[in-house]
Amino acid sequence: MGRGAYEHNYTQLNLPELTRAGVDAAPVEIALPPALAGSGPITAEIYCADNLALLEAAAGRWSGRFQLLYLDPPFGSGKVYAARVAGERGRQAQAVDAYRDDQGFDAYLAWLAARLAAARDLLTESGSLYVHLDWHAVHYVKVELDRIFGRDRFLNEIIWCYHGPSPIRTAFKRKHDNILVYTRSKRYFFDADAVRVPYDASTVKTFASSSKAGFGKTPDLERGKVPEDWWYFPVVARVHSERVGYDTQKPEALLERIVKASSRPADLVGDLFAGSGTTGVVAARLGRNSVLVDRNPVAIEKSLLRLARLNPAPAVRMWRYIDQQSRSDQ
Ligand SMILES: C[S@@+](CC[C@H](N)C(=O)[O-])C[C@H]1O[C@@H](n2cnc3c(N)ncnc32)[C@H](O)[C@@H]1O
Incomplete structure (x- = not known):
């Protein structure tokens, strides 16, 4: 299917007020x-x-x-x-x-x-900041965010993985982005239950065969698990x-x-x-x-x-x- 099949999404509004000449003294x-x-x-x-x-x-x-x-x-x-x-x-x-x-x-x-x-x-006391980057700048920006928030306010580096074509022949294909997460304070809000996902089929199978499979820890298979800090979602092109x-x-x-x-x-x-x-x-x-x-x-x-x-x-x-x-x- 060619690109044209999705052009219903490319509608143009041409709101002239958005591109008007001049400088604004305050938001209009x-x-x-x-x-x-x-x-x-x-x-x-x-x-x-x-x-x-x-x-x-x-x-x-x-x-x-x-x-x-x-x-x-x-x-x-x-x-x-x-x-x-x-x-x-x-x-x-x-x-x-x-x-x-x-x-x-x-x-x-x-x-x-x-x-x-x-x-x-801008954040509330319990608020969080997610900054989405990739290999170009993430390491530099991590250092900057440590400085702005404090190193102890770092919560996660989420690795978002995806597939896609790449012409690269001289290195592994660069197919992940990095999302740095910082919280305003120690009393941050995080709703683990809202994002639980089912356990992998292999984990369910393992625990079905032996209750001792987890070295004494049995996961709540019904409730699901909090996702790891690496996520797979297809890119929008797909x-x-x-x-x-x-x-x-x-x-x-x-x-x-x-x-x-x-x-x-x-x-x-x-x-x-x-x-x-x-x-x-x-x-x-x-x-x-x-x-x-x-x-x-x-x-x-x-x-x-x-x-x-x-x-x-x-x-x-x-x-x-x-x-x-x-x-x-x-
Ligand atoms: C990576 S894109 C964001 C894509 C978005 N997450 C989405 O799902 O469509 C970055 C955006 O930042 C905007 N941008 C760049 N510099 C900016 C600035 N100084 N102030 C406001 N927006 C800016 C660009 O116009 C661009 O739309």
């Missing part, structure tokens, strides 16, 4: 047509903005309010990423620039460190129903486990590098409120469309904030 709310606004009771706030500039502008309002932050920033890969939007008059989807990840590694690390430090202050034409879009199953483990219904979940809005979609489906930020108008449009397709759709409000620095970077 953009009225949404009723078909995109949803009606709650769950809410999703969407901001088209540079996340650091927005956090500085919204500093007091969000401090200490987020139970969970999932950040999926550029990885320091040196590449430029694309999105696909609908072609004119029903033609094939066309690629447009989505975001650049080519600022140079040292500049990248400093850029990300400033955002991670600002993110910490989950055709989820594809919305945004490079680096993450699978909903991955976010579901994170949101269920580290937040409760009605909590506030944030994503400061929201891309196509996966975190907001999963949060709404699981009854959590969300704040999504992305500087790319195409990402904002895709997020809006995905949220509007949910049933029930959350009550969505949208703002743009183009600060002086972001305008001169364009």
Whole structure:
């Protein structure tokens, strides 16, 4: 099946307010047509903005309010990423620039460190931060997060494994991402029961044959187990129903486990590098409120469309904030 089969997901909104020229003194709310606004009771706030500039502008309002932050920033890969939007008059989807990840590694690390430090202050006392990276920068960012949170606030390094084609012939195929998890305090929230999975068939078989198989420890086979810190979920390229034409879009199953483990219904979940809005979609489906930020108008449009397709759709409000620095970077 060719790419065209999924183009119903690549609809383009072209909301002119998102790309209007000029600089904003403060975040400006953009009225949404009723078909995109949803009606709650769950809410999703969407901001088209540079996340650091927005956090500085919204500093007091969000401090200490987020139970969970999932950040999926550029990885320091040196590449430029694309999105696909609908072609004119029903033609094939066309690629447009989505975001650049080519600022140079040292500049990248400093850029990300400033955002991670600002993110910490947004968390509730029992809140958690998940930072999604890969081999390019994870070791450097681990050291930075130890500095920001304290080494004793490190909770997990989740290894997300997947399959996929790769041209590499001179090393093993690089097919995992790294998700670093830190908690704001020792009294963090973690709902192990919400994410239990069945034991492997081989474990069930072993204990069925001998109750002594576990050196005196018998697992509760009925209840299932808390997942290990390595997870397998297929990449979005293989989950055709989820594809919305945004490079680096993450699978909903991955976010579901994170949101269920580290937040409760009605909590506030944030994503400061929201891309196509996966975190907001999963949060709404699981009854959590969300704040999504992305500087790319195409990402904002895709997020809006995905949220509007949910049933029930959350009550969505949208703002743009183009600060002086972001305008001169364009
Ligand atoms: C890896 S993608 C996120 C993908 C997302 N998790 C998804 O499932 O679609 C990173 C996103 O960060 C955004 N971004 C990069 N720099 C940003 C900044 N300074 N402020 C806000 N968003 C930014 C990019 O536009 C891009 O959409």
